[in-house]
Amino acid sequence: MTGWWWADLLLAVAGGLVLLWAASIIALAVAGPRGPLLKEALRVLPDLLRLVRRLAADPDLPRGVRVRLGLLFAYLALPFDLVPDFIPVLGYADDAVVVALVLRSVVRRAGIDAVRAHWPGTGDGFAVLCRLTGLPLPRNG
Template sequence: MTGSFWADLLLGITAALLLTWLALVIVLAIARPRGGLLREALRLLPDLLRLVRRLAADKTLPRGVRIRLGLLLAYLALPIDLIPDFIPILGYADDAIIVTVVLRGVVRRAGIDAVRGHWPGTDDGFAAVTRLAGLKHLAP
């Protein structure tokens, strides 16, 4: 009887993890940039990573924002992706999509000026990031 309990528990946990992963894939597919913006996001990824690192180190930003940015950096540093690279479109783009979603939250909490002040790239690159992440709509 106890063996059946543990097998059922393991099966339940596995099913819950699989459903959670599937829900995440669906959310990322919905949140992904459309058209050529995805390629643009992948091209801007190095500048976005430097931006996230700079924002995470900024002590003037709210603690919750810095914690989210730190967790994002930890996720990006992991060799394991939530979505394997062999999955078309989302495989290589999951990092760009997650960075975009986190940046939206940063702008909501800290403002567009904080993001602009730490942007390491060109003005055209920043314009692309604001377009990509929909940041202009979130600016006060």
């Protein structure tokens, strides 16, 4: 029996990973945008991705912002999703939810003015970004 300790360890690690995955799905469902805001986030996703690339290339932003954005790029580049696409709604929306959560953190750290300066889309799209990040639209925006 003592020779099978590695099997117990493997089962414990696999169980821990399953629990972590389940917690991630719950966190995405709770923290992510819902209803019309989710549809708007999916609509402006191309602009959001261009914004992320531009922010990551800006050397004037704090290092923590660029690290967060680099981790976001790594997540988006993975060939598999956190939530498989066959799961209704969240399967296709997980990338938009993850982008929105990272952008909330980035916008709060970098500032809304820096984000506005790099925004590649329309004013309506920027309004969606502000709603996604939980920030009010700037007076001049």
